[in-house]
Amino acid sequence: MINVKKKIRKLIKKRVVDIVHKSSISISQETYLVGGAVRDHLIDRKRENSDLDFVTLGCEMTLANEIKSKISKNLKISRFKNFGTAHINFNEISIEIVKARKESYYLSSRNPDVEPGTLFDDLKRRDFTINAIAVSLNEKNFGDLIDPFDGLNDLENKIIKTPTNPEITLSDDPLRILRGVRFSAELNFEIDNSLLNAMIKNCDRIKIISKERIVDEINKILITDVPSNGFKILDKIGLIEILIPSLNKLKGIEEIEGVTHKDNFYHTLQVVDNISQVTNKIWLRWAALLHDIGKPNSKRFDKKIGWTFHGHEYIGSKMILEIFKNLKMPLNNSLKYVQKIVLLSSRPIILSENIVTDSAVRRLIYDAGEDIEDLLLLCEADITTKNKKRREKYLNNFKIVRQKIKIVEERDKIRNFQPPISGKFIMSVFNLKPSKEVGILKEKIKDAILDGKIPNEYKSAFELLLKEGAKMGLKRKINEEKV
Numbered sequence: 001m002i003n004v005k006k007k008i009r010k011l012i013k014k015r016v017v018d019i020v021h022k023s024s025i026s027i028s029q030e031t032y033l034v035g036g037a038v039r040d041h042l043i044d045r046k047r048e049n050s051d052l053d054f055v056t057l058g059c060e061m062t063l064a065n066e067i068k069s070k071i072s073k074n075l076k077i078s079r080f081k082n083f084g085t086a087h088i089n090f091n092e093i094s095i096e097i098v099k100a101r102k103e104s105y106y107l108s109s110r111n112p113d114v115e116p117g118t119l120f121d122d123l124k125r126r127d128f129t130i131n132a133i134a135v136s137l138n139e140k141n142f143g144d145l146i147d148p149f150d151g152l153n154d155l156e157n158k159i160i161k162t163p164t165n166p167e168i169t170l171s172d173d174p175l176r177i178l179r180g181v182r183f184s185a186e187l188n189f190e191i192d193n194s195l196l197n198a199m200i201k202n203c204d205r206i207k208i209i210s211k212e213r214i215v216d217e218i219n220k221i222l223i224t225d226v227p228s229n230g231f232k233i234l235d236k237i238g239l240i241e242i243l244i245p246s247l248n249k250l251k252g253i254e255e256i257e258g259v260t261h262k263d264n265f266y267h268t269l270q271v272v273d274n275i276s277q278v279t280n281k282i283w284l285r286w287a288a289l290l291h292d293i294g295k296p297n298s299k300r301f302d303k304k305i306g307w308t309f310h311g312h313e314y315i316g317s318k319m320i321l322e323i324f325k326n327l328k329m330p331l332n333n334s335l336k337y338v339q340k341i342v343l344l345s346s347r348p349i350i351l352s353e354n355i356v357t358d359s360a361v362r363r364l365i366y367d368a369g370e371d372i373e374d375l376l377l378l379c380e381a382d383i384t385t386k387n388k389k390r391r392e393k394y395l396n397n398f399k400i401v402r403q404k405i406k407i408v409e410e411r412d413k414i415r416n417f418q419p420p421i422s423g424k425f426i427m428s429v430f431n432l433k434p435s436k437e438v439g440i441l442k443e444k445i446k447d448a449i450l451d452g453k454i455p456n457e458y459k460s461a462f463e464l465l466l467k468e469g470a471k472m473g474l475k476r477k478i479n480e481e482k483v
Contacts, residue, residue: 027066029058032119032134032146039130042155043187051094055122055134060086060099067095084116098122103172120148127169127176128183129154129161158189166198174205177237178217185221185230199237206242211328214243218327222285227276228269235265243327246319247289249296254307261299261307264292267384274381283334284374287341288381293319294342317343341375344368348379351404352397361401361408362450365415372415376402412456419445420458421465430469431477444468 035053039045056063064077064086071090078087084099102117103125117125119134126132129151136144145152149163160180162169170176177199184191191199206214221230234240241248250265268289275288294316295309302308317339324335347364368375376398383394409415423438432438445454445461445468454460466476 027063027137029056029062030119031056031058031063031137033137034123034134035126035131038133038135039151039155042133042152045187051096053096053098054137055098055100055119057100057119060084060097064088064097067097101125119146123148124163126163127173127179129163130183130189132163158187159192160184160189160195161192162195162198166192166195167201170195170198170202171205174202175209175213175217177203177206177239178209178214178221181230181233181237181239182217182220182224184233185224185227188229191233196233196237203238203242206239211326215327215329218243219282222272222289223280223282225276226273227285228273231269231272244323246293246296246323250292254299256301257303259301259306264295268292270384271378271381274384275377278377278381279374281374283337284341284378287338287345287374288378290316290320290323290338291342291345291378291382292316293323313343313346337371340368340371341378344375345378345382348376348398348401349382351401352379352394356401356404358404358408358412359451361404362412362414362452365405365409366417366450369415372405376405414450414456417449417456419449419461420456421445421461426465429465429476430474432474437472437474440472441465441468 032055033052034055035051037052040047054063061077061079064079067088068075068077071088075088075090079085080087084101086097088095088097100117100119100122102115102121123132123134123146129149131151132147132149133151134146136142136146154161160183162176180191180195180199183189221227221234224230231240234243235248235251247265247268250268251263252265253260253263268291271291272285272288275285279285292312294312294314297315297319298309298312300308300310320339320342321331321335323329324331324338329335344364344367347367351360351364365372380395380398383391385391385394419442421442423434423442426438426441427433430437445464448454448464449456449461454464469476
């Protein structure tokens with residue numbers, strides 16, 4: 001069993017000594033440490049800058065001011081009087097102070113009506129038993145554990161339960177469905193059957209939750225060591241279909257004339273797990289999650305070659321904007337990054353299966369730019385075959401591609417290159433205004449460089465410009481080589 005007394009004393013010494021230890025700060029009212037800091041310490045879970053949550057039976061502002069006076073007078077206290085809470089940010093640690101309370105909910109909202117309560121009332125309103133454990137910070141019983149809902153036993157048995165009826169708990173605040181899945185994925189805990197059934201029954205109520213809160217929980221699941229554990233639970237309770245329906249459409253295996261294709265949903269989850277072993281980049285993990293979403297709309301059966309998914313990368317990259325909009329995710333460079341990685345996701349694979357030409361490598365480097373390494377990581381993660389020899393063959397092919405990229409990049413300096421002749425220069429040479437002709441000429445010069453027809457230098461580019469301009473019937477305005 002967990003040595004509670006020893007661990008709690010260690011917790012107070014290591015995590016709270018500079019804030020609430022009885023020898024370093026005088027707490028004038030009944031106060032307890034609760035929630036994640038207690039839970040994580042009891043299971044030896046190491047986290048940087050984890051939050052500290054306090055429950056007081058007195059005034060939240062009195063305790064907040066006592067903590068502030070001990071730490072720094074310059075700290076800002078944010079107060080939310082209606083909820084009886086105060087908040088302090090200290091060295092990236094979030095300190096939350098809550099006046100013990102009861103809560104009641106309405107079906108149309110997750111925002112509760114609040115009234116004063118006891119410590120028991122406050123622990124009872126919490127989402128899961130493992131988060132409803134408190135430690136006394138009071139002189140008479142300093143360090144004692146208060147565990148009215150047997151959370152310590154659930155920590156020991158690695159199980160997620162609610163303090164009260166799970167259907168009521170989840171109906172009151174449906175975000176707890178996602179939080180339960182996230183805790184299961186983060187801690188590698190099982191979800192209690194009664195809670196799992198309540199998740200299934202209440203999953204549709206997730207629609208009253210803001211998309212921003214939903215995405216925050218999805219991101220926390222996606223950043224776990226084995227994200228598929230969380231996504232399989234999301235699928236089981238029906239949330240994949242509600243939140244990311246295009247991902248849900250990847251499920252299933254179709255058969256025609258005895259020929260089948262792989263289940264692209266479970267393949268995708270394996271790709272996400274694979275890439276999670278080599279990167280913590282959240283947007284690269286999103287790219288892995290969405291890299292095959294264009295397959296259902298591109299799936300065709302050819303009697304000669306079987307199932308094909310031609311163009312699924314392009315289709316998928318176009319679908320990502322709608323997914324981001326539906327989830328109210330940022331429509332900024334993160335979106336563009338995910339779209340680009342998905343669009344290019346098969347290019348290195350094609351290179352690995354064919355003769356690697358300098359021209360193809362130059363184009364890949366140019367199109368991927370600074371994201372070339374991320375793209376290659378995704379392609380390597382996309383190898384999910386269980387055949388050991390085939391896997392080794394694919395990985396060796398990618399080693400060849402990587403080496404070719406290195407050689408071409410060092411020689412030609414293609415990554416993020418700018419052609420030596422600009423659109424403005426082209427307009428001045430032929431006395432043109434911004435037009436289709438300018439774009440065509442720019443593209444011809446760029447293609448010639450990427451295809452290795454001319455070197456990436458001004459003189460050769462200028463000669464090609466004059467040649468192509470003449471073909472288009474354009475007259476040169478000046479005789480000088482440079483403008």
